[in-house]
Amino acid sequence: MSSSQQIASFRKVSAGILASAHLAGLDDRPVVAKRDISLVLKRVSPALGIDGTTYHVLDILLGLVQSDDFQAGRRPVVAISNQRLADYTQRSTRTVARCLKKLVEAGILAYRDSSTGRRFVYRGHAGEPEQAFGLDFTPTCFNLEAFKEQADAFQRRLRQQQAAKRAVIRHSRAIVDLVNAMGPEFADFETRCEEIRLREGVELIDRAELLKALYLEALEAVHEMHKDQNSNEKTTCEGDISVIPLPITSHPDSLTCKKERTCSNEQENKSKSDNGYAVEMAFEKKPSGGGNPSQQANKPADTSRSEKSTVSATTPGINAGKTNLDGVSIGLLQSACSTVQAEIGASFSSWPAICDAAEDLRVLIGLSPAGYLSAVERQGRYLAAACLAVVAEKALRDPEQISSPGGYFRAMIDRAGEGKLHLYKTLHGLVNT
DNA sequence: TAATGGTGGAAATCCAGTCC
């Protein structure tokens, strides 16, 4: 069979058509399986700008081309008229011709025209094509590796876009929460946040970076403000309150901003101790609660016992021994929250590991530092961190399902306070979906 | 509301095969 490639004189050739014709005219065509070609072409189509009717036409051609024709010494040519393709796709022949041209210029097909333009295949006794004129898949055989890389790059790009989209939402929410917590003097951050979100001509990925930088700047501003406040307190109220840096946040004394908070869940704790020491020791509170936390500071940090103490201390209505962490094991958390572990690059191998990841999880769901600290005070840092992980996992799996992850988290803490939180059921649900 | 992209119809061209 001749390897020369023919283009009818009536056809107006473009660079893409010539390139495909050149590939189709080469003798050393790589031998590939039709199945591989189908898979790669379907993956790379969006990256090549092939969709709708063109994809439909390609699908029909892939169905018609014979697997054996991809063997060495043969030519994978499909002979089908434009009219037949038009019938199959319910489009006009004019549209079909345009689609075919698109596929040729994309390097998938090559025209192999007979002198009249008619498409036909004459086969010998063994079924091998002796004369074949029509649409030739040879360019795909040459371009297969490039198509694979293109498809991978396209999918990577899509994933980056999705991650950037999530980051934009996450940082925007975090900034709004921060502004709500800190009051009108931080309103400028919300304005700048909106400006970045609506800025034209900026890639989503760059926008996510700008918002992240803005959020860090806002945190820094909070940090600076508290430094000033602390220095004032030292001169005017020295000795009244002991403030201890928080290990779970990069801006330890930010919790003094609780005075400014507007969240109802957070405000209800204003009567309680209002410093970082309480947070640090929250999971070690004794059931009686309400006392000076500093007097309870030296209990051993046994996970289950301390969490149980916290729950019963804050939930007088529930049975002794029943806790919101019943049935919740590290293994269960690890299995249920696979997406979020991958997202933040952490492993929930132990309770301290989950607590260490709390700051990332908090930022991920856009929860304010004060909101998290309040939850820790009320339910202990293990339960708070576990809830954070669950909310983040749910938000990552289906962003549409949870419109306000921060609110969802607060609701979970409220339910825990009422003894109605069944975290193990939620986790089992996540494992099984 | 204007811009854009996809689509279809009409008329014309090309060329080998077929018919009278």
Add this chain to the structure above:
DNA sequence: GGACTGGATTTCCACCATTA
């Protein structure tokens, strides 16, 4: 040999749905 046929293409123009 000339007219006709058939299949594929082109350009031009208009319509329609979607999008910014």
